[in-house]
Amino acid sequence: MAGQRAADSRQSPRKDFLVAESPGYLLIKAGVVLDEEASKALATIGMRNRYFLVLASLAGGPSLSQQDLSRLLNLDPTTVVSVIDEMERNAHVERQRDPADRRRYRLHLTDAGREALARASALVAEVETEFFGSLTHHELGMFRDMLGRVMAGRWPESVCG
Incomplete structure (x- = not known):
């Protein structure tokens, strides 16, 4: 009985909705701040x-195609093409015809692209370590797991797994 009441209270909308207490709003704000940092x-x-x-x-x-990247990152296909063009000019990526579909390109990182990614990943890891610094390793793992459950079925599974 107590379990049923708890389940019911989790599912019913609050009458006194406060945006600063909304998990969705807090998640959006956290994402914006993390993105800025x-x-x-x-x-x-x-x-x-x-x-x-x-x-x-x-x-x-x-290997992914430009269309795969567009779906995966929720970016406009035109934006993906312009980023890939820039990456190709920087010798960070190579386009290769997809043998299964000659209209598509598969994208591959070059050695220079992997080096650029390593430098950038180190910076982003520092930012994330600082950002999530108030969480223990265990809490961060739980948070990641919870976000995974929330995102289940909402992610382009054909690209991600």
């Missing part, structure tokens, strides 16, 4: 967040 750190090496996210996305797992 990461942007400042990445700017010290002449990199933007978007560029970093594309580099990091290309580093793990199977």
Whole structure:
């Protein structure tokens, strides 16, 4: 009975909704602040967040197409093309025709791209360590797990797993 009441209270909307106590609002604000801090750190090496996210996305797992990146990062396809063009000029990525579909390109990091990613990843890791510094290692793991559960079914599974 007590368990049922607790479940019911979690599901019913609050009548006195306070934005500063809303988990969704706090998550958005945390994301904005973290994004700003990461942007400042990445700017010290002449990199933007978007560029970093594309580099990091290309580093793990199977090769991705520009369309895959667009879905994965929730970026407009035109934006992805312009970032990839810039990355290609910087010799950080190579486009290769997809043998299964000649209209598509698969993207691969170059050695220079992996080096740029390593420098940027170190900066972002410092920012995240500072940002999440009030959480214990265990709490941070729990937070990551909870976010994973919240995002389950809301992420482009065809790209991510």
